Amino acid sequence: xxxxxxxxxxxxxxxxxxxxxxxxxxxxxxxxxxxxxxxxxxxxxxxxxxxxxxxxxxxxxxxxxxxxxxxxxxxxxxxxxxxxxxxxxxxxxxxxxxxxxxxxxxxxxxxxxxxxxxxxxxxxxxxxxxxxxxxxxxxxxxxxxxxxxxxxxxxxxxxxxxxxxxxxxxxxxxxxxxxxxxxxxxxxxxxxxxxxxxxxxxxxxxxxxxxxxxxxxxxxxxxxxxxxxxxxxxxxxxxxxxxxxxxxxxxxxxxxxxxxxxxxxxxxxxxxxxxxxxxxxxxxxxxxxxxxxxxxxxxxxxxxxxxxxxxxxxxxxxxxxxxxxxxxxxxxxxxxxxxxxxxxxxxxxxxxxxxxxxxxxxxxxxxxxxxxxxxxxxxxxxxxxxxxxxxxxxxxxxxxxxxxxxxxxxxxxxxxxxxxxxxxxxxxxxxxxxxxxxxxxxxxxxxxxxxxxxxxxxxxxxxxxxxxxxxx
Amino acid sequence: xxxxxxxxxxxxxxxxxxxxxxxxxxxxxxxxxxxxxxxxxxxxxxxxxxxxxxxxxxxxxxxxxxxxxxxxxxxxxxxxxxxxxxxxxxxxxxxxxxxxxxxxxxxxxxxxxxxxxxxxxxxxxxxxxxxxxxxxxxxxxxxxxxxxxxxxxxxxxxxxxxxxxxxxxxxxxxxxxxxxxxxxxxxxxxxxxxxxxxxxxxxxxxxxxxxxxxxxxxxxxxxxxxxxxxxxxxxxxxxxxxxxxxxxxxxxxxxxxxxxxxxxxxxxxxxxxxxxxxxxxxxxxxxxxxxxxxxxxxxxxxxxxxxxxxxxxxxxxxxxxxxxxxxxxxxxxxxxxxxxxxxxxxxxxxxxxxxxxxxxxxxxxxxxxxxxxxxxxxxxxxxxxxxxxxxxxxxxxxxxxxxxxxxxxxxxxxxxxxxxxxxxxxxxxxxxxxxxxxxxxxxxxxxxxxxxxxxxxxxxxxxxxxxxxxxx
Numbered sequence: 001x002x003x004x005x006x007x008x009x010x011x012x013x014x015x016x017x018x019x020x021x022x023x024x025x026x027x028x029x030x031x032x033x034x035x036x037x038x039x040x041x042x043x044x045x046x047x048x049x050x051x052x053x054x055x056x057x058x059x060x061x062x063x064x065x066x067x068x069x070x071x072x073x074x075x076x077x078x079x080x081x082x083x084x085x086x087x088x089x090x091x092x093x094x095x096x097x098x099x100x101x102x103x104x105x106x107x108x109x110x111x112x113x114x115x116x117x118x119x120x121x122x123x124x125x126x127x128x129x130x131x132x133x134x135x136x137x138x139x140x141x142x143x144x145x146x147x148x149x150x151x152x153x154x155x156x157x158x159x160x161x162x163x164x165x166x167x168x169x170x171x172x173x174x175x176x177x178x179x180x181x182x183x184x185x186x187x188x189x190x191x192x193x194x195x196x197x198x199x200x201x202x203x204x205x206x207x208x209x210x211x212x213x214x215x216x217x218x219x220x221x222x223x224x225x226x227x228x229x230x231x232x233x234x235x236x237x238x239x240x241x242x243x244x245x246x247x248x249x250x251x252x253x254x255x256x257x258x259x260x261x262x263x264x265x266x267x268x269x270x271x272x273x274x275x276x277x278x279x280x281x282x283x284x285x286x287x288x289x290x291x292x293x294x295x296x297x298x299x300x301x302x303x304x305x306x307x308x309x310x311x312x313x314x315x316x317x318x319x320x321x322x323x324x325x326x327x328x329x330x331x332x333x334x335x336x337x338x339x340x341x342x343x344x345x346x347x348x349x350x351x352x353x354x355x356x357x358x359x360x361x362x363x364x365x366x367x368x369x370x371x372x373x374x375x376x377x378x379x380x381x382x383x384x385x386x387x388x389x390x391x392x393x394x395x396x397x398x399x400x401x402x403x404x405x406x407x408x409x410x411x412x413x414x415x416x417x418x419x420x421x422x423x424x425x426x427x428x429x430x431x432x433x434x435x436x437x438x439x440x441x442x443x444x445x446x447x448x449x450x451x452x453x454x455x456x457x458x459x460x461x462x463x464x465x466x467x468x469x470x471x472x
Numbered sequence: 473x474x475x476x477x478x479x480x481x482x483x484x485x486x487x488x489x490x491x492x493x494x495x496x497x498x499x500x501x502x503x504x505x506x507x508x509x510x511x512x513x514x515x516x517x518x519x520x521x522x523x524x525x526x527x528x529x530x531x532x533x534x535x536x537x538x539x540x541x542x543x544x545x546x547x548x549x550x551x552x553x554x555x556x557x558x559x560x561x562x563x564x565x566x567x568x569x570x571x572x573x574x575x576x577x578x579x580x581x582x583x584x585x586x587x588x589x590x591x592x593x594x595x596x597x598x599x600x601x602x603x604x605x606x607x608x609x610x611x612x613x614x615x616x617x618x619x620x621x622x623x624x625x626x627x628x629x630x631x632x633x634x635x636x637x638x639x640x641x642x643x644x645x646x647x648x649x650x651x652x653x654x655x656x657x658x659x660x661x662x663x664x665x666x667x668x669x670x671x672x673x674x675x676x677x678x679x680x681x682x683x684x685x686x687x688x689x690x691x692x693x694x695x696x697x698x699x700x701x702x703x704x705x706x707x708x709x710x711x712x713x714x715x716x717x718x719x720x721x722x723x724x725x726x727x728x729x730x731x732x733x734x735x736x737x738x739x740x741x742x743x744x745x746x747x748x749x750x751x752x753x754x755x756x757x758x759x760x761x762x763x764x765x766x767x768x769x770x771x772x773x774x775x776x777x778x779x780x781x782x783x784x785x786x787x788x789x790x791x792x793x794x795x796x797x798x799x800x801x802x803x804x805x806x807x808x809x810x811x812x813x814x815x816x817x818x819x820x821x822x823x824x825x826x827x828x829x830x831x832x833x834x835x836x837x838x839x840x841x842x843x844x845x846x847x848x849x850x851x852x853x854x855x856x857x858x859x860x861x862x863x864x865x866x867x868x869x870x871x872x873x874x875x876x877x878x879x880x881x882x883x884x885x886x887x888x889x890x891x892x893x894x895x896x897x898x899x900x901x902x903x904x905x906x907x908x909x910x911x912x913x914x915x916x917x918x919x920x921x922x923x924x925x926x927x928x929x930x931x932x933x934x935x936x937x938x939x940x941x942x943x944x
Contacts, residue, residue: 096909099923100916103848132895133907319833324840348923350905361791365837368796376575423604433822435605437568444572451571451820454926
């Protein structure tokens with residue numbers, strides 16, 4: 001990683017969410033990014049390349065020489081800058097299994113496909129191959145921040161953290177804690193071992209003295225943890241103020257299992273709900289990222305809202321392994337902060353854009369199930385979930401997810417395709433499956449991107465000002 | 473189009489559906505395709521390049537010189553030949569609107585987005601740009617046969633037929649018939665005009681003296697046609713034995729509209745169901761392609777089965793414009809032949825592979841809605857729907873959709889991505905988002921393709937032996 005980066009100015013159209021329902025379109029705008037901090041230090045409207053050089057650079061007190069400032073200007077009406085995506089839930093270790101689940105559902109899927117693969121990543125060369133690929137792949141889809149689950153293996157988990165740092169992806173890295181439910185060959189031996197191995201990973205990352213990659217306390221999900229382990233992790237969260245991530249209420253059989261494994265007399269909770277188990281263990285805090293929440297009860301959603309825990313909505317996964325359709329509008333209505341997760345490999349796609357698309361589609365299935373038009377999410381709303389919503393989920397609200405002075409430059413340059421008169425695509429451009437004919441409004445171009453876009457449209461990706469992916 | 477094509481031999485792995493639930497994997501196999509007919513004339517097991525040259529070519533009585541036979545051999549374990557996809561329902565004219573529908577549903581979507589665009593294609597230069605693009609795009613996704621709706625315009629519809637012939641895509645071309653419901657600027661003036669314009673298009677295509685591109689009688693859908701028009705088209709179908717295509721039971725309000733517009737005393741039907749309206753007009757024949765069928769009643773499904781009409785399942789569209797979730801397992805159980813349709817631009821994607829993926833996902837929503845695991849479609853089943861099922865829908869059963877001696881060579885060469893040890897992709901390959909690590913079974917590779925594949929995996933496409941697309 002080069003540390004001698006230049007100051008940068010980006011010129012063109014910038015699009016980002018200002019509210020859940022509103023995208024702001026900033027045309028002919030320049031954004032200046034500091035080399036030393038990677039932060040946005042100026043947003044200049046009505047600016048072009050000439051003005052940037054002659055007015056903006058001097059105003060910023062920057063040397064205008066070519067060694068000091070790098071300027072990227074695009075005035076093409078089918079290119080724009082967009083905040084980097086935030087993937088609030090994915091299992092780096094499961095990446096080789098994307099698309100492989102047959103007709104299974106959660107609990108048999110874990111045993112058949114997931115545990116064997118995760119266990120095999122204690123082979124560090126295999127872990128390196130898989131983790132290198134998943135970082136490269138998610139970056140190429142514009143994922144600038146990822147909340148990763150690794151495996152129970154300390155060395156491989158630490159390797160994932162190192163690789164993220166090396167490649168420049170902002171990440172939360174979680175060593176998976178599980179002392180029950182898993183097969184004998186893939187379990188922590190005791191709550192104590194689970195805790196001490198977690199601390200090893202936390203210490204390893206903290207010793208790096210940086211905050212791009214952070215540790216996250218990661219009980220796999222309640223059924224895979226003894227209550228003793230859950231409580232120990234709750235205590236650790238309290239001591240360290242670290243973020244926490246886990247799963248909740250993904251699948252109906254899983255919920256029954258939780259009721260069976262965690263009776264009220266064991267947890268001391270006032271009811272036997274799934275959320276109350278985490279709450280009783282001290283894990284339901286404002287730093288908790290709860291994946292799925294498909295079948296949450298009214299009581300649980302209210303409790304989660306009260307505790308200010310966050311929810312990662314994983315629509316591709318929930319459909320693919322037949323978990324259910326999460327009621328996102330209902331969660332949002334309770335004031336819960338919601339982001340998107342690819343949940344590879346329950347989800348099959350590395351793309352947050354695909355998760356956004358499926359958040360729209362799944363919300364329509366929720367609407368069709370209840371004849372409730374209000375459930376439907378718009379293109380604008382799911383893009384919010386994939387950026388600002390996600391930032392809130394992973395504790396980076398105000399730091400990433402939008403274009404404002406003081407926020408860090410985690411961004412992607414998006415290029416769509418331009419159809420020429422003969423029906424061919426403009427020479428030298430690869431717009432993938434997003435065909436712009438030229439008469440579309442910006443809102444329509446964004447809709448086309450959400451529905452047919454893929455990594456071919458993600459031309460460049462930056463994290464904290466550093467160029468971390470460029471499409472050749 | 474070159475008419476001096478060579479005889480061809482393809483060597484490698486061939487994968488195709490033998491039954492709804494079974495894919496056959498033919499490894500180390502050679503398939504010989506005749507230059508004069510485009511048909512498969514031999515399938516040779518245990519064959520490699522050497523054996524093809526020294527044994528197969530002489531056995532076929534072919535001259536082995538380089539000017540006579542072209543051989544394409546691939547022994548890579550992440551490449552295979554697959555039958556071309558059959559898109560049983562799409563609107564070529566709506567292609568520029570893919571992804572643009574906001575939160576609308578069928579009837580307002582037609583008025584807001586669809587009719588204005590379709591009407592504008594009476595501008596032939598615009599029609600040429602749009603139709604050229606949609607043919608190129610669908611071919612690049614492996615669609616070797618497409619059942620197209622054009623517009624009400626005769627000249628533009630004929631242009632679509634000409635372009636398909638020129639590019640070599642097998643197609644059904646339908647001039648849209650509609651003498652009510654549409655806006656004033658986009659309607660046939662009378663049933664008589666609708667009929668005579670349809671005949672103009674039929675005659676235009678028939679004069680070409682070929683059978684790659686065929687005309688299809690196309691009443692838009694019942695609400696857009698007077699009963700007089702429907703009957704006239706029913707008579708035309710009987711006279712000409714041509715295929716017919718239309719929509720049925722896509723959306724609940726549409727169904728109510730049909731009941732209102734077509735009372736039993738008008739149609740003479742014995743009940744007021746949507747299917748009975750088509751039946752009373754003589755349109756519900758074994759040559760009828762019915763798109764959607766989301767909300768069909770038991771009675772209607774039985775009637776459709778009895779009449780041997782076919783159904784085009786369009787899952788992307790049905791989710792995107794909130795129509796509903798079609799119960800495909802239930803239709804198949806009644807013996808109805810079902811294929812897949814992209815239904816652009818109600819559907820947003822040009823890809824039958826994406827339709828297949830969504831057929832899986834939507835079937836899971838059907839299962840989750842009724843707690844009925846049986847509803848779930850497998851990867852194998854949706855690939856059948858996209859190939860052999862589709863062939864049955866468009867009247868090409870036994871001609872395309874599989875690899876058998878006597879069938880025509882409508883095929884695609886699929887290439888997946890191979891992840892190297894360092895996590896990079898093999899040099900010079902672009903596997904898109906399908907990452908093969910090397911330990912996957914063929915069944916798992918197919919699953920990976922269905923879930924993450926796109927046009928980058930479709931390396932070459934042939935129709936009747938002619939190479940119609942090649943990925944650069």
